[in-house]
Amino acid sequence: MPADVKVKICGLSRPEDVQAAASAGAVYAGFVFFAKSPRNISVELARDLAIDAPVGLAKVALTVNADDAMLDAIMNTVPLDMLQLHGSETPDRVADLRRRYGLPIMKAIGIADQSDLDQIATYAGVADQLLIDAKPPRGADLPGGNGLSFDWRLVNRKYWPCPWMLAGGLTPDNVALAVQMTGARQVDVSSGVESAPGVKDPELIHAFVKAALA
Secondary structure: OOOOOEEEEEOOOOHHHHHHHHHHOOOEEEEEEOOOOOOEOOHHHHHHHHHHOOOOOEEEEEEOOOOHHHHHHHHHHOOOOEEEEOOOOOHHHHHHHHHHHOOOEEEEEEEOOHHHHHHHHHHHOOOOEEEEEEOOOOOOOOOOOOOOOOOHHHHOOOOOOOOEEEOOOOOOOOHHHHHHHHOOOEEEEOHHHEEEOOEEOHHHHHHHHHHHOO
16 A cells, blocks of 8 residues: 555644644644534634644644634634535535635535435536545534445545545544555544544554554
8 A cells, every 4th residue: 555645633622632643644634613513623722723733734624514704713813724615515615715715625525325426526626625525324413523434435446636535434443445445545534533522542543544554
């Protein structure tokens, strides 16, 4: 397996989590701004975490159908490298926010079956990156971070117009197989490196990155 796989640790909420992600070799650090999530943090905390983050760690803001006021507050306060849209944002909304903030946009797309792949080409034309995630169960409060995976064969060796990242139910135990089966060059984890909802485990973070890069 090539060692150029990039890892994103999402849902970081403590300084030691950010340091663990960086020391393990992760490339992206994700901060969640979604009230229903156990990983939700304030704009002020995110600012402090981002400012103190080691050089070279890309800071990503995860939002879910956020309005302009909320996004302005985040963007004007937190030094960020990327905006992740994890809701039902339309392609037009993605394009508008890309112009508005001048930051790369990562659009999350939930996958459950073959029919869900159709939207990928549409969003690939307006986003800088795609996050291919497991579609949440009907009625779920969270659009991601549910610890659920999807049939990786659906995205086996897929090549789209922009870079993409594999997410959904990844853990230190299955990430190597996921990369092998899909050919993903980037992977994202949140609940898979936690000891409790919203509580990151540094040992699991290191184990995940090591397995992803194996």
